[in-house]
Amino acid sequence: MEIKVCGMRDPENIRELIDQVKPDWMGLIFYPKSPRFVSDQSANQIAGFPVKKVGVFVNEAESEILKRIKDFDLAAVQLHGQETPEFVESLSKKISAEIWKVISVQHQIDWQSLKSYLPFVSKFLFDTASSAHGGSGKKFDWKVLETYPFDKGFLLSGGLDEESVEEISALAEKLPQLRGVDLNSRFEDAPGMKNIEKLKFFKKYLDHSK
Numbered sequence: 001m002e003i004k005v006c007g008m009r010d011p012e013n014i015r016e017l018i019d020q021v022k023p024d025w026m027g028l029i030f031y032p033k034s035p036r037f038v039s040d041q042s043a044n045q046i047a048g049f050p051v052k053k054v055g056v057f058v059n060e061a062e063s064e065i066l067k068r069i070k071d072f073d074l075a076a077v078q079l080h081g082q083e084t085p086e087f088v089e090s091l092s093k094k095i096s097a098e099i100w101k102v103i104s105v106q107h108q109i110d111w112q113s114l115k116s117y118l119p120f121v122s123k124f125l126f127d128t129a130s131s132a133h134g135g136s137g138k139k140f141d142w143k144v145l146e147t148y149p150f151d152k153g154f155l156l157s158g159g160l161d162e163e164s165v166e167e168i169s170a171l172a173e174k175l176p177q178l179r180g181v182d183l184n185s186r187f188e189d190a191p192g193m194k195n196i197e198k199l200k201f202f203k204k205y206l207d208h209s210k
Helices: 012-022 041-049 062-072 087-094 111-117 142-147 162-174 195-209
Strands: 001-005 026-031 053-057 075-077 099-105 125-128 154-157 178-183 188-190
Touching: 001 012, 001 195, 012 026, 012 041, 012 195, 026 075, 026 099, 026 142, 041 062, 062 075, 062 162, 087 099, 125 178, 125 195, 142 162, 142 178, 162 178, 178 195
Parallel strands: 001 026, 001 178, 026 053, 053 075, 075 099, 099 125, 125 154, 154 178
Antiparallel strands: none
């Protein structure tokens, strides 16, 4: 089960995360309205950290995504807006980084509408729908995922905390396509500042629950 810790920004906090938690992925949010927004001035500091970095974008221009892939050494791009399959196809032809398409969940999911993304994305990521495009701290009803019809792997996001481990493990037993989790606001002391001890506890508990 992969662990992505999203909304990182502070260099010392990032250093502690890598040293003590060793996540598989670290998310950097490039959505200007987010309280966890990462500015371009941070690129020189953050690019060199030894962790696979995911850039989170919301309806961003392709040129800006390409720039930040280069400047921040991104291993993956997470598209969190209304990006069309045509946009994703175009981007996929220009980058070697993985592309993850976020599906914001309210009640039901139209699986048919996701088929056009399948050739161009490495993963889907299911998150709770919110006007802020993530970081809501709220869960959606995971039962809607039990009819997931694709072989493509996906990540689970939206209000996950230390109490979620048993539910996550139970869902993974039903759906082997569940490849990992995306952790953010429930593990923060302040926006962009993660509580390392909470993350360590979650990871240890998740490892033991397999």
